[in-house]
Amino acid sequence: MRYLPKSFSERQAMLAAIGAKSIDELFASIPTEYRLKEPLNLPGPLSEAEIISWFRTRAGNNSVGYTSFLGAGVYDHLRSVVTDTILQRGEFLTSYTPYQAEISQGTLQSIFEFQTLVCQLTGQEVANASMWDGSTATTEAVLMAERLTRRHRVLVARTLHPEHRQVLGTYARNLGLKIEEFAYSDSGQIDEAALTAAVDDETAAVVVQSPNFFGVLERIPAIADIAHSKQALLIVAVAEAVSIGIVRPPVEADIVAMETQSFGMAPSYGGPYAGVIATREQFVRQMPGRLAGQTTDIEGHRGFVLTLATREQHIRREKATSNICTNQALCALAATVHLCLLGKEGLRELALQNLAKARFTAAELAKVPGVRLPFSGPYFNEFVIELPRSVRIANDSLLREKIIGPLPLGPWYPEQTKRGLVCVTETMPRAEIERLAAALGRALALPI
Amino acid sequence: MNDKIKKARRHVSQNEGLIFEKSAPGKRGIELPPLDVPAVDPSAAFGAEFVRDSVFGFPEVSEVEVLRHFTRLSTWNYAIDLGMYPLGSCTMKYNPRVNEFVARLDGIATEHPFQPQTVSHGCLEIMRTLQNCLLEITGMDACTLQPSAGAQGELTGLLLIRAYLESKGDARRKILIPDSAHGTNPATAVIAGYEVENIRSDSNGQIDVEALKQEVQDDVAALMLTNPSTLGVFEPRIGEIADILHQRGALLYMDGANMNALAGVSRPGDFGVDVMHLNLHKTFSTPHGGGGPGAGPVLVKRILEPFLPVPVLVEKNGQPVLEVHRHTSIGRLRAFGSNFGVLVRALAYILAYGPGIRQATEDAVLNSNYIRKRLKDVYDLPYESTSIHEVVFSDARQKKNGVNTMDIAKRLIDYGFHPYTTAFPLIVPGALMIEPTESESKEECDLFVDAMRAIAEEAATNPDLVKTAPHSTRVSRLDEVAAARKPILRWKP
Numbered sequence: 001m002r003y004l005p006k007s008f009s010e011r012q013a014m015l016a017a018i019g020a021k022s023i024d025e026l027f028a029s030i031p032t033e034y035r036l037k038e039p040l041n042l043p044g045p046l047s048e049a050e051i052i053s054w055f056r057t058r059a060g061n062n063s064v065g066y067t068s069f070l071g072a073g074v075y076d077h078l079r080s081v082v083t084d085t086i087l088q089r090g091e092f093l094t095s096y097t098p099y100q101a102e103i104s105q106g107t108l109q110s111i112f113e114f115q116t117l118v119c120q121l122t123g124q125e126v127a128n129a130s131m132w133d134g135s136t137a138t139t140e141a142v143l144m145a146e147r148l149t150r151r152h153r154v155l156v157a158r159t160l161h162p163e164h165r166q167v168l169g170t171y172a173r174n175l176g177l178k179i180e181e182f183a184y185s186d187s188g189q190i191d192e193a194a195l196t197a198a199v200d201d202e203t204a205a206v207v208v209q210s211p212n213f214f215g216v217l218e219r220i221p222a223i224a225d226i227a228h229s230k231q232a233l234l235i236v237a238v239a240e241a242v243s244i245g246i247v248r249p250p251v252e253a254d255i256v257a258m259e260t261q262s263f264g265m266a267p268s269y270g271g272p273y274a275g276v277i278a279t280r281e282q283f284v285r286q287m288p289g290r291l292a293g294q295t296t297d298i299e300g301h302r303g304f305v306l307t308l309a310t311r312e313q314h315i316r317r318e319k320a321t322s323n324i325c326t327n328q329a330l331c332a333l334a335a336t337v338h339l340c341l342l343g344k345e346g347l348r349e350l351a352l353q354n355l356a357k358a359r360f361t362a363a364e365l366a367k368v369p370g371v372r373l374p375f376s377g378p379y380f381n382e383f384v385i386e387l388p389r390s391v392r393i394a395n396d397s398l399l400r401e402k403i404i405g406p407l408p409l410g411p412w413y414p415e416q417t418k419r420g421l422v423c424v425t426e427t428m429p430r431a432e433i434e435r436l437a438a439a440l441g442r443a444l445a446l447p448i
Numbered sequence: 449m450n451d452k453i454k455k456a457r458r459h460v461s462q463n464e465g466l467i468f469e470k471s472a473p474g475k476r477g478i479e480l481p482p483l484d485v486p487a488v489d490p491s492a493a494f495g496a497e498f499v500r501d502s503v504f505g506f507p508e509v510s511e512v513e514v515l516r517h518f519t520r521l522s523t524w525n526y527a528i529d530l531g532m533y534p535l536g537s538c539t540m541k542y543n544p545r546v547n548e549f550v551a552r553l554d555g556i557a558t559e560h561p562f563q564p565q566t567v568s569h570g571c572l573e574i575m576r577t578l579q580n581c582l583l584e585i586t587g588m589d590a591c592t593l594q595p596s597a598g599a600q601g602e603l604t605g606l607l608l609i610r611a612y613l614e615s616k617g618d619a620r621r622k623i624l625i626p627d628s629a630h631g632t633n634p635a636t637a638v639i640a641g642y643e644v645e646n647i648r649s650d651s652n653g654q655i656d657v658e659a660l661k662q663e664v665q666d667d668v669a670a671l672m673l674t675n676p677s678t679l680g681v682f683e684p685r686i687g688e689i690a691d692i693l694h695q696r697g698a699l700l701y702m703d704g705a706n707m708n709a710l711a712g713v714s715r716p717g718d719f720g721v722d723v724m725h726l727n728l729h730k731t732f733s734t735p736h737g738g739g740g741p742g743a744g745p746v747l748v749k750r751i752l753e754p755f756l757p758v759p760v761l762v763e764k765n766g767q768p769v770l771e772v773h774r775h776t777s778i779g780r781l782r783a784f785g786s787n788f789g790v791l792v793r794a795l796a797y798i799l800a801y802g803p804g805i806r807q808a809t810e811d812a813v814l815n816s817n818y819i820r821k822r823l824k825d826v827y828d829l830p831y832e833s834t835s836i837h838e839v840v841f842s843d844a845r846q847k848k849n850g851v852n853t854m855d856i857a858k859r860l861i862d863y864g865f866h867p868y869t870t871a872f873p874l875i876v877p878g879a880l881m882i883e884p885t886e887s888e889s890k891e892e893c894d895l896f897v898d899a900m901r902a903i904a905e906e907a908a909t910n911p912d913l914v915k916t917a918p919h920s921t922r923v924s925r926l927d928e929v930a931a932a933r934k935p936i937l938r939w940k941p
Contacts, residue, residue, distance in 0.1 A: 001804055003542055004811050005889035011811075014818045014890060023810045026817050027713055029682045029834040034719045036806075040584050040712055043577065044802025048546045051796050059555025061570035063563055070560045074784060080478055082515055084552075090529030091522035094543050097739040100857070100867050101928075102921040106525035107738035110518065113467055116938040120503050126937045129739070132596035135783035143639075163783035170757075170779035174610065174641030217498050246490045248500040268551070269571045270561035270785035271596070272741035284935065290739065295931035303923040307931040313599070313635035314872075318644045323635035326597040326729060330737025340467050340514045341477035344506040353483050355493060360485035378494040395564075404563055430484040 001045070067432045068404040071382045071423025072213070073134065073161050073239045074270070075262045077350075078427060083264045083337040092333060097326075098292075101305045107329065108304035111292035114276075114336040121244045121339075122258060123251035124278035128289035130332040131324065134259025135167040137275030138207065138237045140288045140322055141255040142168060144277070145205035145233040146177060147286050147321070153178045153202040155232075157190045159212035161239055162412040168207075177204075188216035188375025188384065196226050203232035210236055210250060211243050215358075215382030215421065216375055224252035242425075243380045245351025255279045264338030265331055274331035285311060288322030353426035354381040357433070361424045364437040370444050374419065382423040384409065384416075389448060391420040397443035403436055452902045455531065455895045456864025458920055464520040467507045468939045477511040505941050524922060525738075526866045532888050532896055534819075536838045536869040536881025537630065537678055539708045539730035544800065547733065547793035556792060561784040565770060571788065575761050576768035578795040579745075582726060585798075585805070586704075587717025588747035592756050593786045598705060599632040600781055601725025601744025602672070604757060606640035607778045608723055608748060609670050609699050611755040615776075616697070620669035623701075626655060628678045628873040633703060642669060649875050653679045653831045657688055664696045674703040675716070678873040678881070680816065680835035682709075690720025699723065707731040708885065709813060709837035712806025716747075723748045732794035743790040757781050811886035812837045815893055819884055822897045826904040830876050838883035842876050851907040851914050853878045858925070859906065859917035863899035 006014075011023075020026055027035060046054065068076065087093060091106060098104030098111075111129045118127035131137040142154055154172070156165055158181050165181070172179050182198050185191040190208055199206065206227040210218035220236060227234040236250040238258040250256055261273035277287060284291075285308065293307035313320040342350060358381040365371050370388040387394055391408040398405040406420025413419075424433065490499045509517070526533075533540035551557065559571055579591045595601040606623065613619045622645050623637040634644045647663055650656040654677065664671075671693055676682045683689060690700050702716050702724035708731045710716070716724050728734045729742030736742075748756070758777045759770040770785075801808060813836050820829070820839040827841035843853040857867030857880075869881035884893060906914050918924055 001801065001807055003544060003800065004807060004886055005892075006811060006814075010890040011814060014814055014893075018814075018817050018821045020817070023814060026810075026813050026834075027836070029684065029836065030714050031684065031687070031719075034686075034714045036713060036715065039803035039806060042581055042584055042798060042802050042805065044799040045804050046799045046802070048800075051546050051799055052550060054799060055550035055553055055556065055574075055792070055796065058570035058574050059553045061573070062555045062559050063567040064555040064558070066563075066567060068560055068563060070562050072562055074560055074562070076558075076560070078478075078480070082477070082511060085515070086518040086522070088548060089519065089522045091525040091527045092518075093548070093735045093737055094528035095525045095738050096533055096535065096538065096540060096736050096866065100526075100861070101926050102858070102918055102923055103524075103526040103861055103866060104738075105922060106521035106523070109464075109466070109521055109524075110738075112937075112939070116466075116468065117506070119938050120505050132600065132741075133782055133784070136596070136600075136781075161783065163780060166780040167782055170607070170781060171639065173779075174607070175639070176641075217494060219497075221497075244500070245503075246500060247494070248498055266552075266557040266789070267560050268557050269559040269568070269788040271782075271787040272789050273784075274741075284937070291935070291937055293931040294936040295927045297923040297927070298925045301923050303926045305926045305928050305931050307928065307935055307937075310932075313631035315631070316635075317631045318634035318638050320631070320635040320638075323599040323603065323632050323639055324597070325599050325630075325632050326727075326736075326740040326742040328596075328741045329739030330735070331741055333738065337514065337518055340507050340509060340517070341511065343476040343478075343508045344502045345474070345508070346476045346478045346480070347506065348502050349480055352487065352490070353480060355490060356483055356485050356488045359488045359493060378498055399564065399566070404560075404567070407562055426480065433485070 066402045066404050069422050069424065069436060070404055070407055072407050072421055074267050075240055075425055076267060076427050077242065077262050077425055079264050079266065080338060080341050082341060083334055086337050087330060087334055098306060101303065105303060108292050110333055110336055112294065112304050114332045115292060117336060117339050118276050118278050121249060122256045122278045123249035124256055125281040126284050127276055127278035128287055128291055130328040131275035131277060131289055132328060133271060133273050133275045134237060134239055134257060135164045137257035137277050138164045139168045139171050141235045141257040141277055142205055142207060144255060144286050145235060148283060149204045149233060151202050151204035152176055154204055155198050155206045156181050157208040159184045159190055159214060160207055160209045160237060161213050164237060187377035188214045189218050189377045192222060192226065199226055199230045199232055201230055203230055205233045205235050207235045209239060211240055211380045214375055214384050215379040216377035217247060220250045221252050240380065242351055242354055245347040247380060260335040263335040265334050272328055272331050274328035274335060286321055289324055289327060350426060357424045357426060357428055358383060361422065361433045364433060365440065368437055368441045381425055382421055384419050384421055386419045388444065391418060394443040397446060398439050401439045403439055453863050454898065461523050461922060462520040464517060466939050467509060467517055468505060470513055471508045473508055475508045475510050477509060477514045531865060532884060532892050533866040534868040534882045534884055534896060536883045537705050539883060539885055541733055541885040542887040543733055543735040544797060547796040550796050551789045551792045572768040574792060574795060578791055579761060581798045582745055582747060585711055586724065586747045587715030589750040590748050590753040590756060591745060593745045593791055594757050594781050595744040595746060596782055596787050597742045598725055598727040598744040599636055601746045602632055602636040603639055604746045604781055605701050605723045605725055606636060608752045608755050610640060611778050612752050613669055621667045622669060624663055624668055624671040628653065628875045629672065629674060630703065630705065633672045652833050653677065653875060654681060654683055655689055657685050660689060661692055664692055664698055666696065668698045670699045670701045672701045672703060674706055676706045676709050676836050679831055679840050680838035681833045682836060686719045705730060708809065711809045713809050723752055728790055728794040733797040734790045734793040741787050741790055743787045808886045815884040815886065815888050818893055819882060819897060823900055826901055827880065838881065840876050841880040843878035843880065846907040847878060849907055849911040851911050853880050855914045855917065856903055859903050859914045860899060861918040862920045865896060865899060
């Protein structure tokens with residue numbers, strides 16, 4: 001077997017050195033009744049060519065050839081070949097967590113650069129080395145706020161991604177946290193009056209997302225004032241990180257929980273991506289996750305090490321700030337390389353292109369009879385449209401024309417059953433946008 | 449440098465500063481295709497209060513500088529592609545390159561988790577095939593591929609236990625955890641809302657079964673066990689342990705980090721495990737990438753199946769389908785389904801081996817026992833019990849000259865290897881925890897043994913050389929105390 005670098009005679013020589021007659025002897029400590037007598041029933045073995053063929057066949061049964069207008073937390077952005085070239089270097093791909101700093105400086109320095117880039121983007125003072133994804137970053141930010149304030153009530157916007165809210169609910173249920181949702185208004189932004197009425201001295205945190213699940217930008221300074229008026233912390237989740245290229249970052253937030261998938265990670269049917277937590281320096285000892293810090297060695301050379309490890313599970317065990325061990329390091333590296341390639345001007349231009357494409361799409365769709373845009377608030381590259389009939393039925397029609405249409409909101413928002421979320425990034429050609437509008441027109445003209 | 453060092457020699461490596469230190473205004477590394485729709489002014493679109501200026505301090509470098517920067521950084525790293533990592537319980541095996549290729553295919557890398565299931569049959573079939581393989585390997589009844597890492601798999605498992613016990617009327621209060629356990633076990637138990645009760649290992653480093661009988665009271669929900677243990681030793685009375693728990697209505701959770709000792713040889717489902725996780729980035733070869741991503745699928749016995757996290761992959765008319773709603777489910781552990789790209793890589797690994805996966809396990813165990821045999825005369829072996837795929841020594845002999853496990857590990861770097869796991873498990877003071885995996889040739893194992901023997905000799909005859917190691921790296925003995933006392937966690941202009 002090509003992954004096993006031993007010949008038959010080498011195995012024999014090693015057994016002899018051990019003093020065992022057969023490999024089975026080495027498993028003698030496993031009681032006989034638990035030792036398998038037959039080989040497992042598994043597909044394979046396949047050669048490299050057969051493995052590729054197997055996966056190509058499955059790849060052919062997915063959505064190749066379709067044009068998708070899906071976003072909702074996972075975005076189809078341009079990725080650079082250079083990023084992938086770096087990710088595929090064996091010294092990054094196949095290296096371990098950098099606990100042994102002397103032979104992991106490549107990883108540690110790139111983490112330090114990632115942490116810096118995230119701070120620059122979010123306007124926060126410190127950032128960690130990554131969380132599993134945006135939804136667990138949001139959840140861990142809430143747990144962090146609970147530790148910092150010693151309060152147990154959390155106010156969560158209904159415009160926070162529904163799956164973030166579900167994940168938070170799964171974790172919170174067993175930790176005595178009271179999660180309460182607050183409403184949104186006709187602009188598509190959160191209802192500030194409702195929030196003001198809800199915040200009290202028991203509130204650990206207010207959690208919002210911007211741009212929110214409807215694609216609308218939230219008024220962060222105003223929301224921060226409401227939260228801080230009762231000494232609650234403001235947590236801002238960022239699902240579409242490209243927005244930060246032209247949208248003012250949430251500097252008033254106490255904790256930012258960002259998903260970095262937009263920077264160089266393929267959608268890949270759900271993951272792996274890389275979440276990250278960024279916050280104020282005063283909160284750093286309550287942050288979960290790894291941190292790379294700068295230091296000097298015995299000769300005074302600059303170097304980097306994992307630091308403040310007493311927060312983490314391998315040191316503090318049941319008193320750790322989190323149970324996270326393996327994070328999303330290689331994905332964070334993808335974001336780091338991608339952001340360095342984009343640079344200051346590229347990031348801005350990328351964000352501007354997204355804005356332009358989305359606004360053009362909204363204008364074209366608004367011309368289709370029966371289609372309206374229900375929310376008045378400012379939006380980046382996603383927006384909600386309302387149809388005169390079920391979004392699902394319109395989508396069936398669009399699918400026949402090889403278009404994956406707006407994401408129906410009904411399953412998560414029972415009051416919005418005729419609405420869907422449309423996302424348009426820099427990758428969408430104008431011709432496809434025009435085709436969507438025409439196809440939607442045809443779909444809505446069909447008899448019910 | 450010792451002339452006995454065979455595996456490595458000094459080499460000039462490039463210096464490289466931080467990317468922010470090479471910035472100059474106007475440079476960029478990506479050029480976008482031109483906009484084919486009218487441009488929009490963000491102030492006009494949003495209102496000025498929502499707009500930012502450009503990102504202060506952001507890098508401005510060309511494509512070639514970016515490529516060179518990260519290439520230079522990469523040359524400062526050790527990696528599996530360069531040689532062995534003898535890290536205990538990490539299972540640092542070869543990361544097959546075909547796995548990277550298939551994960552990047554159009555139709556796999558490109559798929560959106562919210563796209564209709566009707567255009568996702570390929571993805572669903574990949575998940576179903578992987579699930580079935582993992583069920584076959586572990587001997588369990590049902591599976592979730594959702595957890596993002598081992599620690600999240602542990603949380604999922606404990607939440608399943610809680611849901612099951614709640615359905616029986618009492619979630620109970622405690623999780624029993626051996627003192628030899630990985631730190632994620634107690635950390636996870638707390639996040640699941642349980643109290644941790646640490647139980648002492650016996651004089652063989654194993655579960656004290658007689659003590660366990662007293663410890664399993666009606667307020668105990670489960671025992672979290674790693675089997676083989678972090679000493680590499682299989683619990684000989686595992687059947688009894690499972691019985692004691694089950695008789696009291698408690699469950700047995702197995703941390704599957706050491707599955708590399710068992711795949712194809714023994715199945716946790718057969719020896720009484722109710723729920724377990726696997727680490728795909730360990731046993732199943734997905735790359736560590738400097739710290740992740742991984743995946744921590746959870747396998748359960750039938751009694752826990754109703755509570756699996758949504759979406760649940762089920763079979764409908766012979767087709768794999770995602771069941772998005774299930775009112776008995778513990779809920780969702782993460783957005784967007786799973787680390788699907790990691791699942792693809794793990795399946796590619798399993799398909800390469802097929803039933804022959806047993807051979808990998810056998811070679812891993814052969815390597816570990818070979819190294820144990822060839823080092824036990826120079827390093828103290830605290831437990832005589834048979835170890836399977838990994839072995840734990842201690843620094844007791846070398847400590848007599850003031851040389852400890854950390855020093856030996858640093859000196860091993862000069863010999864061209866990544867260190868073994870130092871100072872874990874906690875039950876062995878001054879531990880040297882070694883797991884070679886099946887990916888190491890006899891040659892690499894011999895080089896490792898020679899290096900460790902040479903260091904043992906140095907510890908006796910020239911201890912200062914070991915205590916001040918490494919001598920051959922770009923940086924040496926970085927000041928971790930200063931890093932923690934005055935943390936510098938980002939670059940500032």
